[in-house]
Amino acid sequence: MKRLLVLAALLLTAPALAQEEQSTAPYAYRQLDDPAQETKAQDLMESLRCLQCQGQSIADSDAPIAGSMRSLVRERIASGEEPEAIRAWLIERYGDYVSYAPQLTTLTWPLFAVPAVLVLIAFLLLRRRFTRTPTENGQ
Structure with a gap:
């Protein structure tokens, strides 16, 4: 056994x-x-x-x-x-x-595009914030 x-x-x-x-x-x-x-x-x-x-x-x-x-x-x-x-x-x-x-494909392109769009939005917001006209500053 x-x-x-x-x-x-x-x-x-x-x-x-x-x-x-x-x-x-x-x-x-x-x-x-x-x-x-x-x-x-x-x-x-x-x-x-x-x-x-x-x-x-x-x-x-x-x-x-x-x-x-x-x-x-x-x-x-x-x-x-x-x-x-x-x-x-x-x-x-x-x-x-x-x-x-x-690889960049039709399925993965948003993964590449979203960071670029976020950087562009941040750039535009910062540019707007730091480039004010004299009337906006109270002059």
């Missing part, structure tokens, strides 16, 4: 162990041999958000998905793919959230 319980426990933990082994990718913690390619990969990885940590780039995160994404970036850079093509593919796959450099 005891052996049967041990066997059942091993069978139940095997998928978890297999997933852990599969999550490690060849270039997750190993740099590319070509320094120029590694620089491209590093620059791209620093501009991509870890989907699990959400507050770190994939270059800084130790999450398994970040390791997989680092490996994917390095493999694609090594094969000659351009960083912007890789970024576009990751955005298509994971959504705009994966990128720290948001």
